Amino acid sequence: MMDKTFALERACLPSVFFTATPPFSDLPPGVLTQLADAARVDFCPVGTRLFSMGQRVEDLLLIQSGGVCVSRPGGAHAPRGLDYLGSGQAVGAAELLRGEPASCDATALADTFYFRLEGEILLQAAREFPALAAYFCDRFPKDYLERALALLRRDRGGGGAGFRPIFALTVGEVAHSPVVDIPGEASIVAAAARMADFGVGSILLRDEGGRVAGIVTDRDFRYKVLARGGDMTRPVREIMSSPVCVVDHREACFGALTVMMQRRVHHLAVERDGAVTGMVTSHDILALQGRSPFSLFADIEAARDVSSLAGLCERIPRTARALLEDGAGASHVGRMLSMIWDAVLERVLTLIQGELGPPPAPFCWLALGDAGRMEQVPGEPPDGVVVYQDPPGEEAVRCRDYFAGFSRMALAHVRAICHVPESCGGFTGSRSLAFAEWAAFFSGHAADDRPESAALAFALCEARPVFGFFDLGKRLCREFRERAGRDAPFLARYSRTLFPEHPPLAVYAGQVVDASGKGERHFDVKALGLAPLAGFAAFFSLTHALPGVHTLSRLAALRDSGRLDPEACGRIATAVDFLMHLRLAHRLGQARVGRSPGEMDDQVVAADLDPLAVRMLKDVFSATAQAKALLAERSGLNREGT
Numbered sequence: 001m002m003d004k005t006f007a008l009e010r011a012c013l014p015s016v017f018f019t020a021t022p023p024f025s026d027l028p029p030g031v032l033t034q035l036a037d038a039a040r041v042d043f044c045p046v047g048t049r050l051f052s053m054g055q056r057v058e059d060l061l062l063i064q065s066g067g068v069c070v071s072r073p074g075g076a077h078a079p080r081g082l083d084y085l086g087s088g089q090a091v092g093a094a095e096l097l098r099g100e101p102a103s104c105d106a107t108a109l110a111d112t113f114y115f116r117l118e119g120e121i122l123l124q125a126a127r128e129f130p131a132l133a134a135y136f137c138d139r140f141p142k143d144y145l146e147r148a149l150a151l152l153r154r155d156r157g158g159g160g161a162g163f164r165p166i167f168a169l170t171v172g173e174v175a176h177s178p179v180v181d182i183p184g185e186a187s188i189v190a191a192a193a194r195m196a197d198f199g200v201g202s203i204l205l206r207d208e209g210g211r212v213a214g215i216v217t218d219r220d221f222r223y224k225v226l227a228r229g230g231d232m233t234r235p236v237r238e239i240m241s242s243p244v245c246v247v248d249h250r251e252a253c254f255g256a257l258t259v260m261m262q263r264r265v266h267h268l269a270v271e272r273d274g275a276v277t278g279m280v281t282s283h284d285i286l287a288l289q290g291r292s293p294f295s296l297f298a299d300i301e302a303a304r305d306v307s308s309l310a311g312l313c314e315r316i317p318r319t320a321r322a323l324l325e326d327g328a329g330a331s332h333v334g335r336m337l338s339m340i341w342d343a344v345l346e347r348v349l350t351l352i353q354g355e356l357g358p359p360p361a362p363f364c365w366l367a368l369g370d371a372g373r374m375e376q377v378p379g380e381p382p383d384g385v386v387v388y389q390d391p392p393g394e395e396a397v398r399c400r401d402y403f404a405g406f407s408r409m410a411l412a413h414v415r416a417i418c419h420v421p422e423s424c425g426g427f428t429g430s431r432s433l434a435f436a437e438w439a440a441f442f443s444g445h446a447a448d449d450r451p452e453s454a455a456l457a458f459a460l461c462e463a464r465p466v467f468g469f470f471d472l473g474k475r476l477c478r479e480f481r482e483r484a485g486r487d488a489p490f491l492a493r494y495s496r497t498l499f500p501e502h503p504p505l506a507v508y509a510g511q512v513v514d515a516s517g518k519g520e521r522h523f524d525v526k527a528l529g530l531a532p533l534a535g536f537a538a539f540f541s542l543t544h545a546l547p548g549v550h551t552l553s554r555l556a557a558l559r560d561s562g563r564l565d566p567e568a569c570g571r572i573a574t575a576v577d578f579l580m581h582l583r584l585a586h587r588l589g590q591a592r593v594g595r596s597p598g599e600m601d602d603q604v605v606a607a608d609l610d611p612l613a614v615r616m617l618k619d620v621f622s623a624t625a626q627a628k629a630l631l632a633e634r635s636g637l638n639r640e641g642t
Contacts, residue, residue, distance in 0.1 A: 014039045015349050017064060020609055022144065023135035027125070029212050029221035035125060039115040050091060050106040057102050060122050061091040066112025067508060069517075072104050081515045083618070084508035093136035097126055118585055140574045140619045148612040149578070152585040153324050171256045172249030174285070175270040175278030181206055184213050188225060191216055191236040192220045202267040202279060205240050212276055214240030217267055228262065237397040246271045249278075250376070251287045254332055260285075261297060261339050267282055293336055294320050300343045306351065309344055310417045316340060317378040317591035320584065330580035331375070331552050338374035341382045342367070346412045346467045359406070361397050363388035363432075364462040364473030373462060373534060373550055375580070377587045379600030381418040386410075386432035387476050396434075404433040420598040435476055442480055446490040462538055464549060481542055491543065495635040498535040499628040504528055504621050507614045508587065510607035522603040525583040529620065536627045539635070540564060551576050568626055575623035578616050 015036040070083040126133040134141040181204040207213040270278040323516035371382035445457035465473030502514035511519030537554040559569035
């Protein structure tokens with residue numbers, strides 16, 4: 001082993017290495033060559049202190065092989081690791097570009113070869129090419145983040161992302177205007193004639209005060225009048241649908257499409273400043289996109305048995321891939337997949353009622369976890385439970401037996417549809433309780449000191465009604481959230497379960513390592529990445545009684561309400577978005593090579609990550625650490641007993 005730093009004779013190696021290493025690889029060839037020619041190849045043995053905290057950093061060190069630990073003195077304890085840097089990563093770049101002394105120590109973890117580039121040369125290049133400085137100094141540098149996401153779509157998702165107006169245009173830009181309307185007292189034939197005159201498929205009805213009272217579509221004419229031989233002279237208000245589904249003119253076309261699919265409608269009124277100014281149809285939006293999940297929805301609704309549903313659900317990965325290739329964000333895809341699974345569940349539960357007979361009491365299916373947040377991925381069965389209305393004493397046993405069998409059948413059917421083995425956990429659909437029993441279940445688990453009990457109780461706070469009597473489900477969800485919001489000790493116990501004691505810190509030498517230096521070959525994107533941040537957003541959303549179902553919408557509400565620092569919310573939201581893309585792309589990659597849903601996982605191999613993904617994960621881990629610190633500061637973790 002060599003005992004001192006030395007320089008090697010300049011060769012072509014620096015040029016080759018710089019060409020393959022971002023951000024240098026993005027520089028014009030002439031500039032890249034100049035930097036590579038100015039670099040010296042140096043070496044230091046394991047344990048060498050490259051610089052110390054407070055020291056002026058004069059050169060950039062670009063690691064070729066080996067590794068460097070960036071740490072701060074730990075006082076009476078061992079130094080605290082802040083980062084682990086491996087091949088292709090730079091030491092001292094941020095300090096050089098900011099003109100600051102070193103904020104930490106840098107020590108070689110192994111015998112390390114690196115390229116030494118004089119600081120003034122780097123500064124000159126950064127002045128000419130600001131993206132160079134952004135890569136090293138900014139959190140989630142925009143250009144590189146977009147490229148990293150594009151690479152995930154291309155390499156793992158199965159295709160390149162292209163521009164599609166459905167994700168860029170607003171409904172106000174595609175809505176038909178002016179609005180075609182008619183008084184509700186007008187005849188059916190008059191309404192039909194007015195629609196024909198304007199060549200539209202719907203017409204708004206107004207009351208005596210000029211307010212929008214309802215809508216009639218061409219479908220209403222077919223099924224409510226013509227198919228029944230109805231009287232065309234009747235007032236058109238007798239066949240209208242009300243209330244009218246309305247969407248704000250600023251809503252993206254994709255958002256409007258999800259509203260249509262959730263509400264099973266094909267026409268939306270577009271509102272601007274409180275007034276309806278146009279109409280948008282599913283045809284208008286689908287014409288922008290060219291590919292649509294609408295056909296899958298229609299086939300699911302028409303399915304006659306579970307085996308048919310199983311065949312249809314095999315199209316879910318293809319649907320997700322098409323959306324991703326068309327430019328959808330991972331959160332958009334997650335929302336759409338959750339809506340597809342809602343439709344599957346609706347069909348499954350309807351078929352079960354056909355087998356078991358009418359339910360003895362009103363009930364509601366509540367989606368939990370990723371399904372509750374509408375953030376599902378391919379291969380992930382929906383998690384859920386059943387609540388039924390408190391029965392009279394003489395009906396209690398009958399209701400219990402019916403809904404126990406009902407939920408068992410639901411679990412079995414969903415497993416069959418997903419091809420998930422019976423041993424696969426994470427699905428609690430076999431649990432069904434009456435309203436009062438669920439309230440008692442929540443209270444008991446919220447009072448339990450065990451971490452798993454707190455996590456289970458909080459999972460109910462994120463429940464979302466999917467099928468059945470929605471008012472019953474909404475009432476129970478409100479009960480869970482109100483009880484949780486008043487129970488500070490429970491919230492404090494739950495907050496302690498969110499983040500691992502040693503969260504991931506960096507990707508180094510083909511492993512994801514934490515501050516203690518412990519490394520793992522695989523990174524569980526959900527368990528170690530998304531779940532803690534989703535829980536963070538849900539925790540603060542609940543404690544501040546803010547709206548939002550999806551993690552990103554909750555973070556936006558926290559930002560807009562001023563409850564959390566806007567910059568911190570932005571970083572955490574970007575981290576969530578990147579992790580969602582990484583998880584979705586990983587799942588689609590598994591589907592592409594033929595893995596069944598039951599065989600899919602969220603374990604990304606660290607060594608397979610490209611340099612840009614490694615760079616973005618550095619900021620993801622930093623944002624996660626920031627979220628953990630905010631939670632400790634704001635949730636009373638440091639107060640005994642709370």
